Amino acid sequence: MIYLDLDGVLVNFIYSLLYDLGKVYPEEHEGKWFYGEELGITDEEFWAPTVGKPRWWADLPWMPDGQAIFKTVRSFAVENNLKLKILTHPSNDPASWAGKAMWANNNNLLQDMVMTLDKSCIAKPGDILIDDSDTNVGLWSEAGGSAILVPRRWNSLYQERDQSMPEYILKALRRLTFE
Numbered sequence: 001m002i003y004l005d006l007d008g009v010l011v012n013f014i015y016s017l018l019y020d021l022g023k024v025y026p027e028e029h030e031g032k033w034f035y036g037e038e039l040g041i042t043d044e045e046f047w048a049p050t051v052g053k054p055r056w057w058a059d060l061p062w063m064p065d066g067q068a069i070f071k072t073v074r075s076f077a078v079e080n081n082l083k084l085k086i087l088t089h090p091s092n093d094p095a096s097w098a099g100k101a102m103w104a105n106n107n108n109l110l111q112d113m114v115m116t117l118d119k120s121c122i123a124k125p126g127d128i129l130i131d132d133s134d135t136n137v138g139l140w141s142e143a144g145g146s147a148i149l150v151p152r153r154w155n156s157l158y159q160e161r162d163q164s165m166p167e168y169i170l171k172a173l174r175r176l177t178f179e
């Protein structure tokens with residue numbers, strides 16, 4: 001089974017939120033995950049644009065390379081007889097759960113959507129997680145799964161992010177499945 005993350009891999013969560021907050025990207029935190037504190041606001045203020053708004057989540061735009069990543073991973077899964085699921089961690093707000101379900105439905109992926117507040121609890125040996133969070137990748141690996149960290153500005157591989165991500169992920173998938 002391949003599990004593909006939604007926010008930050010396929011859709012543009014953080015830039016959409018920064019836009020709504022009227023904030024610029026905190027460059028001093030390059031290579032690190034950030035929440036309200038790093039932006040000089042409370043966590044309540046950080047999440048405020050999304051609270052009670054399923055549409056905020058349903059209408060998140062794709063990352064510039066999100067659709068290409070999805071197509072590449074889907075083709076790889078089909079060719080290698082692997083199932084593909086979208087695995088996403090909603091916020092603590094039920095509207096986030098509803099909105100993500102709406103996003104999946106709009107993209108004909110409702111049956112392939114898995115939502116959980118603890119991704120690692122479903123990790124099994126042989127299962128591959130593709131995710132942009134160092135923490136998720138670490139916990140998934142500790143739980144016995146294999147994981148690919150997608151280089152993005154907000155994680156430890158940020159200096160690798162200027163190459164083709166579909167190609168980067170495809171190479172990593174091949175390495176993992178032929179090991």
Ligand SMILES: [Mg+2]
Nearest residue numbers: 005007008132
């Ligand atoms: Mg993510």
